[in-house]
Amino acid sequence: MTKEPTRPIPWANLLGQAWGNRFPVDVRTIALEYSTRFPDPIKTIAQAEVATFEGALYPLPKSGKWAILYNPNITSAGRINFTLAHEFGHYLCHRNRNPAGFECGEDRVLGIDSDATIRQIEQEADTFASYLLMPIDDYREQVGRSEMSLDLLGHASDRYGVSSTAAAIKWLDFTSKCAALVVATNGFVLWCWRSKAAKRRRIYFERGMPLPAASWAANPHLVASPSGLALPKNVWSSRSDAREMAIFADSYEMTISLVVFGEEEWGLN
Numbered sequence: 001m002t003k004e005p006t007r008p009i010p011w012a013n014l015l016g017q018a019w020g021n022r023f024p025v026d027v028r029t030i031a032l033e034y035s036t037r038f039p040d041p042i043k044t045i046a047q048a049e050v051a052t053f054e055g056a057l058y059p060l061p062k063s064g065k066w067a068i069l070y071n072p073n074i075t076s077a078g079r080i081n082f083t084l085a086h087e088f089g090h091y092l093c094h095r096n097r098n099p100a101g102f103e104c105g106e107d108r109v110l111g112i113d114s115d116a117t118i119r120q121i122e123q124e125a126d127t128f129a130s131y132l133l134m135p136i137d138d139y140r141e142q143v144g145r146s147e148m149s150l151d152l153l154g155h156a157s158d159r160y161g162v163s164s165t166a167a168a169i170k171w172l173d174f175t176s177k178c179a180a181l182v183v184a185t186n187g188f189v190l191w192c193w194r195s196k197a198a199k200r201r202r203i204y205f206e207r208g209m210p211l212p213a214a215s216w217a218a219n220p221h222l223v224a225s226p227s228g229l230a231l232p233k234n235v236w237s238s239r240s241d242a243r244e245m246a247i248f249a250d251s252y253e254m255t256i257s258l259v260v261f262g263e264e265e266w267g268l269n
């Protein structure tokens with residue numbers, strides 16, 4: 001047997017190749033089948049009524065096998081798929097480090113846990129999930145030369161069986177565009193995720209700041225095309241115009257804005 005990977009991305013690539021990159025990736029089948037090669041396989045994947053977490057990886061008593069549990073209150077199939085992949089990532093990469101298992105809440109995605117080691121482990125499980133469900137080469141092919149749009153984001157989210165948020169984060173991780181995802185509730189920013197180019201331009205939206213008053217997210221009655229709403233300078237950035245694609249989630253008054261920034265202007269204001 002060849003040596004198995006230890007890191008999340010090589011693991012995701014190996015499994016992606018073994019399962020022929022069929023989309024959406026069937027995490028449940030892969031986790032149950034692949035883990036049978038280990039003495040401590042995943043025996044069951046099931047819903048469990050748990051208030052405090054979205055997903056968990058638990059050792060089963062006596063048998064030495066494992067269970068992946070997920071919260072039945074998660075209504076989106078995309079989020080369930082991502083949660084299962086995240087827990088499978090813990091199983092592959094971390095189960096020997098933490099024999100008591102893992103309980104994972106929504107904040108894992110945001111990396112806001114105060115403990116740096118936990119934060120790193122959670123990010124690794126997310127990286128595994130992201131690469132298993134959305135291989136970058138395939139995603140690049142899907143995008144081609146097109147501009148990002150709500151239709152394209154919807155296509156990616158359908159193809160990979162993930163939420164629009166997860167699909168947008170993945171796009172930000174590989175695009176050369178200057179862009180950011182801004183998630184807000186009741187008009188205030190919860191968190192943002194930036195592309196490399198946006199980090200270089202030091203674009204950042206801090207938790208708790210109000211959404212720009214003229215943004216689409218702050219004005220849900222506005223009608224825009226699938227390519228988004230073109231907004232002038234000084235709405236999302238003092239140095240460039242922007243194109244905002246907004247998604248209005250029913251629950252928690254949540255808005256999700258994918259903002260693509262224009263070229264920087266350095267003239268006098």
Ligand SMILES: [Zn+2]
Binds near residue numbers: 102104
């Ligand atoms: Zn986790």
